Amino acid sequence: MEYLKIIFVLSCWMKLANSVYSTDTAQAPTAIPKEKLLVLTVATKETDGFLRFMQSANYFNYTVKVLGMGEEWRGGDVGRSIGGGQKVRLLKEAMEGLADQEDLVVLSVDSYDLIFAGGPEEILRKFQQANHKVLFAAEGLVWPDKQLADKYPSVRRGKRFLNSGGIIGYAPYINKIVAQWNLHDSDDDQLFYTKIYLDPLQREALNMTLDHKCQIFQNLNGAIDEVLLKFGTDRVRVRNTMYDTLPVVVHGNGNTKIYLNYLANYIPNVWNYEHGCSNCDENMVDLSQLKEYPNVLVGVYIEQPTPFLPEFFQRLLALDYPKDKLKLFVHNSEVYHEKHIQRFWEENRNVFNSFKVVGPEENLSHGEARNMGMDLCREDASCDYYFSIDSDVMLTNRQTLKVLIEQNRKIIGPLVTRHGKLWSNFWGALSLDGYYARSEDYIDIVQGKRVGVWNIPFMAHIYLIKGEALRNELKEKNYFVLEKLDPDMALCRNARELTSHREKDSPSPESFHMLRPPKGVFMYITNRHDFGRLISTANYNISHYNSDLWQIFENPVDWREKYIHKNYTRIFTENYLEEPCPDVFWFPVFTEKACDEIVEEMEHYGSWSGGKHEDKRIAGGYETVPTDDIHMKQIGFDKEWLHFIREYISPVTLKVFSGYYTKGYALMNFVVKYTPERQAYLRPHHDSSTFTINIALNNKDTDFQGGGCRFHRYNCSIESPRKGWSFMHPGRLTHLHEGLPTTNGTRYIAVSFIDP
Template sequence: MEYYNLFFLLCFSWKQFISNAHSSDSNQQLIPTEKLLVLTVATQETDGYLRFMQSANYFNYTIKVLGMGEEWRGGDVGSSIGGGQKVRLLKEAMEALTDQEDLVVLSVDSYDLIFAGGPEEILRKFQEANHNVLFAAEGLIWPDKRLQEKYPSVRSGKRFLNSGGIIGYAPYVNKIVEQWNLHENDDDQLFYTKIYLDSFQRETLNIGLDHKSHIFQNLNGAIDEVLLKFGTKSARVRNTVYDTLPVIIHGNANTKMYLNYLGNYIPNAWNYERGCGVCDHNMVDLSQLKEYPTVMVGVFIEQPTPFLSEFFQRLVTLDYPKDKLNIFVHNNEVYHERDIQRFWEESKDVFNSFKVVGPEENLSQGEARNMGMGLCRKDLGCDFYLSMDTDVMLTNRQTLKILIEQNRKIIGPLVTRHGKLWSNFWGALSLDGYYARSEDYIDIVQSKRVGVWNIPYMAHIYLIKGEVLRNQLKERNHFVLEKLDPDMALCRHARELTNHREKDSPNPETFHMLRVPKGMFMYITNRHEFGRLISTANFNTSHYNSDLWQIFENPVDWKEKYIHPNYTRIFTENYLEEPCPDVFWFPVFTERACDELVEEMEHYGSWSGGSHEDKRITGGYETVPTDDIHMKQIGYDKEWLHFIREFISPVTLKVFSGYYTKGYAVMNFVVKYTPGRQAYLRPHHDSSTFTINVALNSKGTDFQGGGCRFHRYNCSVDSPRKGWSFMHPGRLTHLHEGLPTTNGTRYIAVSFIDP
């Protein structure tokens, strides 16, 4: 047998001489693309495999997949030796190809590899390399560092062999792999390395390494060398050290997340001119289905959260059939019990099912999330699981439909904090598995790059297919892992591998564990505006209506809840009235704002009684007293002054042109008029440059009588509108009085501005 091998190698050596002579001919013909066959090993159709096939199909490669459906017995090649099963499969495939001398075989991995160029380019570069077999190269030696000194030295380029990429003429590739006689979990790279380090075989078979990444770019140890390069139709990676454009990008070892980042662009996923090139691939058209999928919605209240009633309202108004929605709510806060009770009473018959788990169950966040996900997992009729934290404000009623139609295993909508770069995803991870900013993070958050993005971490809101929960994520404890928070634990479980017992092991005590590739991709989409994240960090729950205090922390949500929907029309349509000279009347508060402010004052309860003696003010004496409570008494003075500057000052500039208010007021208070305590207010001037007077309840419903009369103009406004404000000059021209309240209770909010 040894003589036969020697004779065979000598024959190959002679063919090599002839081949070299031919290759030196400047008129050498390019190898036809139909003479290139790509062989890859994949035992399962993982997300990485599907991405590989998508890039291969884009360039029209001819692909033959080896091992599909087989059980993987090649070990955990991501963290230890293994991969022998790949060599065995390649050996079996090459037996039928060995006599095709003009066939070029490209053997590559599939789960962690992307094509960046086409067959013509790869064949041209292979011919230029002038080898019969060319292996990928890398700068780190694996798996046996003791072999380092046996490697041929190189003047420039990567020195060590990587087995994730092999290209060569079929007979020569066959001559290499036919030497395999080891086990499935032995190391494939060590096998190829020993052949390459055998100088006789290296020279006789004319084996080389792609030292400068002309064809193969291995990312391990080389991330700093590569740079994205955008073209009109596709994106490429440039190796900046060797100034080459690799055709095959391999995310070997611990660089798979960086490959996922590159895969968001390469080859045609996204570029500046065309935008997203793959976002519409494999989408589902819900309008073509006989019925909508069933969705389990998990809602999680894990800390005191402002605007919770608004969150629930947005959930109810999602544009999705309510009989296809099952609601699971975990509330970990006693403070929110009344919100849950109200939501339950209003919505328990709206949805298909409604389950609430309260703080009395004493569940951890991880346990609660496992419970919610488990409800979908064990229900074969559950098509999707939507997890939502209550700090997510969905402003897009189509969100659920959009996510389902994107047809991804795990996908979330991009939501950010207003005016900040804080979002519900990370574009990269640091070495210790925590946040790192990817190069494109800011552009994605700011929607300068729009698409569907493969990312390593998401939180707050995401949709998972029910079939994924019953297969790849069928374990029941995905939200608990070491000291990670629940969402980090889930994402790590989804990204990484999982152990499974070998099915055919006859003896449970001697079974060996199989590492099944999971590597699920998680996506975030910013193809639409979906909503925002609210801040829960400084939510003080000591007030009766604590949302009122969120004007600084969550200004957008505060405005949506408390500022009248017609307020902006003041500036776009001149939507205000002038019932008396220089008395302007305009909408400012919603009815909810009025009600909550009144409730807050009544909850505080210490009304002044309308006495002249008043220790709350400088001097201790009020000339024209009212039965009131000052904003400062309930700790709302800073918030009220901010309201004046944000929403009153712009109106002032509009109606009193040329006057620029400081938006400052010492006297800010809510007045209560009742027939039995104080029904009216005698004529007076206000100690202000101008005054605002906001009606907090409705005439005819809550009280009778009331209003305001301006003496100079003999003009009265006796039908105040709830949520509308008067604005009038204070000190000189507008002597006025509060008309008697004859029945019920009237509330107004007053500020003496620029005293």
């Protein structure tokens, strides 16, 4: 009997459910055609944020009407204080002509800090599902009057408080709301809407509600932890993980504008895994179509002792850009580098359109020097671009300047990274106190797994700025000086926020809203090409005569490029070595620059041993076959030299002495000096090593005559050593050898007894 009762009850429930379903289906409202949706937004200037808003709107084919363009903004800084009443006044004026269109749906949104993630059909469908005449965006924070929190209707689940950055509703109802506006442009728009919404009679009469679960509007303030990017096959969305919704309108209200910039690098279809960057080639400048190349002021900043500075200048000189279109401004704060700049200036002062150097005697701070360089472009109407580059940037791409100009951004920099590290010239995010934070995509961008043009909050070391922007959006001076911030951070903060200098002096409340333009300038980094790298300057010791020699650990790539022979790699790819005597191998290893600097370092040290048997530098204090030499250890170069052996000699050893794995260790590493007056030759001997290297450091017939090496067992001599080339031969038993007489001049060789 009980069983039959249960069956009866279930049957009744199923009939009721089917009845409800069929009724809902029969009464399902007709979808609102997308032509009946009008987007109204306020923008007094075409800022970068506004242009981005319009790009996302155009992507989805929204019909947008812009209110207030060209009008002076008098609505205050709504991101930092109360204000925004001007938006209500403009909306009120616009709605007066739309009030009688009962079937028109009006979407009123901000523009400078807002993007669309979905299209008109989706937003209209979700609006219909809300089943209200007016729908406001919602957020979890009360603004601007926290005392009103208790007056809000309680909600079981969802955002409770109104946000005025997004409103959607039928035109007559929107008109009834904004028609009540009778305040000033500088009064607060959100407070105005809040008071209307909190009035129970108006809330019911106007059939208003909030988008509690972010079906349409996603305000980021206080909700960053709730959202994440959802990558689809067609486009990228923001997903609210708390309510499992896909918001259509994403609003970077409050202090979340930087996070919105991050999201907008992907949404709606800017970058995805399938196709990469979809808009990187939009609005590009085609330099080939210009009558002449733009004029560029290049600002070079040497703010600390920097390795490989001559090479930096040579790479700058090698840029593929007409030099008559380049003006050069150099600020050097280091006395150590004056010799390098003087040499470059003497050789190239007539190469560029102009060449200005400001040295350490001017005693300028880093910020003051950078302000000076930027002002030179700002105040020159013919300056089309300002290209700032620090001396620790080693550009390897000769097209860098052209690539940046073609990308057509107000501020853009090329990605440069420190070799083998994640250290780069940009930050993908900021912490709450405005310093470094790692964005989710930072590593992928640095490692080239995501390639594109990225809107970022901070850049340094190298960037290009349009001269037009310097004379308009960035026209105020002293951009590199801001209390408690280094110059690069000051520039980026000022560019993002366009801080007024008067504002920093605690302006009166009446003037506060009038001083700050709406939003700042976007900064971009591009990793669409390989541009170069950042040099480490942290442990650069300038006490040596040729300090770059010591950079084999800190900057191995630059060390290799400067000091390792261009044909070294051919040893392994093309068997580029010789065997002039049995088991004596001859191969290129050092550049001429390396040879010259090693010799200069030794002569600068100057304490040659004199070729005496008594030698306190070695164990036992006695050398049976002495040479006139200086040990690497004496000049503090022993660790670096042993690293050189392991990096560049050991691989050759494995190639020529197959099966032998060297430890790459040597106790005796030294430079020998042969002269007819002091020591011209070396008598026959065996080396105390498993194998020996002997590198020629200067040129026969140019720097000396004679010289060479004879191997007695094979009656084989090598009498024409090549500068930068090394002999490698066994040290014990088989290869008794002697140094042939140097008859004129001075001969230098670098020797190591390896694996003693």
